[in-house]
Amino acid sequence: MLFRSNFDLIHSHGLLLLPVLEQLGIKIPIVTTFHGIFYPNKLKNKRVNLNLLFPKGSKLVKYATFLNQSMKKTAEDVLNLKVPYKTISNGANITKFYFDQQSRSLIRKQFDISSNDIVFITVASVQKRKGQIKFIETLRKYNF
Numbered sequence: 001m002l003f004r005s006n007f008d009l010i011h012s013h014g015l016l017l018l019p020v021l022e023q024l025g026i027k028i029p030i031v032t033t034f035h036g037i038f039y040p041n042k043l044k045n046k047r048v049n050l051n052l053l054f055p056k057g058s059k060l061v062k063y064a065t066f067l068n069q070s071m072k073k074t075a076e077d078v079l080n081l082k083v084p085y086k087t088i089s090n091g092a093n094i095t096k097f098y099f100d101q102q103s104r105s106l107i108r109k110q111f112d113i114s115s116n117d118i119v120f121i122t123v124a125s126v127q128k129r130k131g132q133i134k135f136i137e138t139l140r141k142y143n144f
Contacts, residue, residue, distance in 0.1 A: 007028050008028070008029075009028065009029050009030070009031060010028050010030045011031050011033065012032045012033070013032075013033050014032070014033070014034065014035070015054060015061070016057070018032065018057045018060040019057055019060065021060075022060055029063065030060075030061075030063070031063045031064070032061045032062075032065075033064070033065045033066075033088075034064060034065070034066050034067070034071055054078070054079055055079065058079035058080065058081050061079075061081060061083050063083060063084050063085065064081065064083050064084075064086075065085060065086050065087070065088045066086075066087050066088070067087070067088065067089060068087060118144075120135075
């Protein structure tokens with residue numbers, strides 16, 4: 001069973017697990033990763049009262065990771081979260097992947113894409129909450 005194991009650390013994705021671990025008296029250090037953006041005006045969920053979870057759960061965060069500085073700032077502003085943290089990006093090596101006009105031109109030529117064409121690229125799983133389909137539908141709607 002999880003709570004009888006000798007773990008050194010628990011990694012929690014978001015706030016949902018934190019109140020449960022607290023109620024169970026778990027004393028193992030927990031690092032909480034925030035993957036998403038917080039929507040302070042849209043805290044609605046049919047199964048979980050996010051208006052309760054976010055403020056109370058955020059008080060249980062002791063260490064955090066964020067995908068970027070913007071997300072950290074949002075967590076500070078919306079959740080009043082001020083804990084030790086690290087920023088861990090989505091894994092893009094910015095010293096390897098950066099804008100280069102010559103490479104851009106070569107790739108566009110290779111795929112027969114005009115320099116006037118607008119190209120959108122996303123590297124993510126397609127999920128409703130990420131909005132890729134909505135984005136494509138909006139482009140179609142406005143003949144983009």
